[in-house]
Amino acid sequence: MSAPISQPLDLTAPPVVHKIARRSLIVGVVFGIAAIALAFTRPDEFYRGYLLGYMCWLGVALGSMAVLMIRHLTGGGWGMVIRRILGAAMRTLPLLAILFIPVILGMHHLYVWARPLDEVADKHLREHLEQITKTYLTTNGFIIRAIVYFAIWNLLSFLLSIWSKQTDRAGAPDNTQRFKAVAGPGLILYGFTITFAVIDWVMSIDPSWISTIFGLVILIGEVLSAMCFAVVVERILYNYRPMSEMLKPDFVHDHGKWMLTFIMLWAYFSFSQWLIIWAGNLPTEITFYLKRFNGNWGYIGLFLAIFHFAVPFAILLSRPFKRNIRKLVWLAIWLMLMRYVDLFWTIEPNFSRVLTISVADVIVPIAIGGFWLAYFFRNLGSLPLLPAYDPSAGEVIEPHHRGVPESA
Numbered sequence: 001m002s003a004p005i006s007q008p009l010d011l012t013a014p015p016v017v018h019k020i021a022r023r024s025l026i027v028g029v030v031f032g033i034a035a036i037a038l039a040f041t042r043p044d045e046f047y048r049g050y051l052l053g054y055m056c057w058l059g060v061a062l063g064s065m066a067v068l069m070i071r072h073l074t075g076g077g078w079g080m081v082i083r084r085i086l087g088a089a090m091r092t093l094p095l096l097a098i099l100f101i102p103v104i105l106g107m108h109h110l111y112v113w114a115r116p117l118d119e120v121a122d123k124h125l126r127e128h129l130e131q132i133t134k135t136y137l138t139t140n141g142f143i144i145r146a147i148v149y150f151a152i153w154n155l156l157s158f159l160l161s162i163w164s165k166q167t168d169r170a171g172a173p174d175n176t177q178r179f180k181a182v183a184g185p186g187l188i189l190y191g192f193t194i195t196f197a198v199i200d201w202v203m204s205i206d207p208s209w210i211s212t213i214f215g216l217v218i219l220i221g222e223v224l225s226a227m228c229f230a231v232v233v234e235r236i237l238y239n240y241r242p243m244s245e246m247l248k249p250d251f252v253h254d255h256g257k258w259m260l261t262f263i264m265l266w267a268y269f270s271f272s273q274w275l276i277i278w279a280g281n282l283p284t285e286i287t288f289y290l291k292r293f294n295g296n297w298g299y300i301g302l303f304l305a306i307f308h309f310a311v312p313f314a315i316l317l318s319r320p321f322k323r324n325i326r327k328l329v330w331l332a333i334w335l336m337l338m339r340y341v342d343l344f345w346t347i348e349p350n351f352s353r354v355l356t357i358s359v360a361d362v363i364v365p366i367a368i369g370g371f372w373l374a375y376f377f378r379n380l381g382s383l384p385l386l387p388a389y390d391p392s393a394g395e396v397i398e399p400h401h402r403g404v405p406e407s408a
Contacts, residue, residue, distance in 0.1 A: 010242060012242075013237075014237065014241070016236065021374050021376075021381065022374075024371075024373035032371070035050075042358070046360050048358070048360065049360030049365065051201070053365025055201070055202065055343050057092075057096070059221060060225045061093055061372075062190065062226075063223040063227070063229075064229070067230070069160070072160075078258075080392050081234070081243075082230045083387065084385050086230060087161060089379075092372055111205060114139060142200055149194075149196070160179065167389045168389065172389040172390070199215065202214075205350040209287050214273065217266065217270055220262055221339055224266060224335065225336060227258050231255050235329035250323075256321070260322075263308075263335070267309040267313075296355035303341070
């Protein structure tokens with residue numbers, strides 16, 4: 001049990017959190033109106049942009065939950081200082097469950113298997129669809145599986161959140177073992193569910209190809225997005241108490257090392273997928289890269305190789321850089337942009353042979369992001385920025401703030 005706090009540090013989120021929430025909501029409303037207009041005038045472009053934006057922000061929420069579970073299993077002040085940031089992002093999952101409804105409504109715009117088979121011109125693809133639409137890719141199956149995914153994710157979020165809230169008051173129970181009991185199986189469940197979810201929501205846009213490693217590529221991208229987002233938020237809060245007193249260079253250094261780790265894993269899985277598919281040269285797999293190496297799409301792939309991996313990797317080798325939150329935040333913002341580009345390169349070539357960027361690819365993700373950020377900052381402001389009575393809180397709060405001797 002943590003020691004009682006006799007001279008507590010005020011752990012309340014600063015007023016800037018509520019100000020950003022209001023401004024984010026305004027952005028969401030303004031761009032949301034523009035997005036609705038696109039939904040009626042350019043529905044095909046709207047739903048493509050919607051899926052792109054949705055996967056971006058879903059990745060931050062799910063990645064935050066995964067990083068939070070990793071922290072519960074491993075411990076460490078690096079995770080405690082951003083625990084409430086990760087938790088606030090994770091608790092946006094109910095909103096994301098509601099925001100999935102437009103994907104269901106736009107199924108026939110996004111997925112060829114959701115359309116009548118007589119509309120499919122390619123004979124071989126039509127024969128392939130006749131088989132899979134009888135077994136796996138059915139409209140009802142798509143919806144039911146989505147309900148199962150969100151039920152599992154929200155259950156994990158609920159358990160992790162309810163036990164975390166208990167540690168905000170004196171006499172709180174030690175929930176460390178509870179967190180570990182959920183986090184271990186939870187990470188396994190997250191891996192399985194996100195793999196099947198991206199098969200349903202992204203891979204099935206082109207049902208003529210398969211990849212057994214695609215889920216891992218998306219999964220690592222999500223945890224990278226989450227860590228970068230946490231760095232951005234902690235930098236905003238670093239101008240105010242209590243984050244200015246809690247965030248130590250060692251913690252920032254650890255966050256930078258996690259970013260480096262996830263970048264290397266993303267590059268490894270992405271290259272492994274390319275190598276296996278290209279070496280196999282099978283018609284059911286190679287079409288994915290043929291589309292993305294032609295029509296100027298190859299330039300996006302080269303851009304990602306350089307600016308999503310090579311340059312950030314080289315920068316993050318610097319120890320002083322990783323320990324400086326004012327510098328690290330700019331790379332975090334850049335990597336979040338690269339996550340958008342990576343998803344754009346994954347989704348959009350299914351609909352266009354040549355490199356094309358529509359207005360919906362920009363407006364709709366911003367609209368979703370505005371509402372998501374408003375909800376996130378609302379969540380962040382609803383709880384203290386640190387669970388003060390958690391047994392691990394001492395890793396972040398200085399001894400004189402906890403009312404115990406320095407030598408304790």
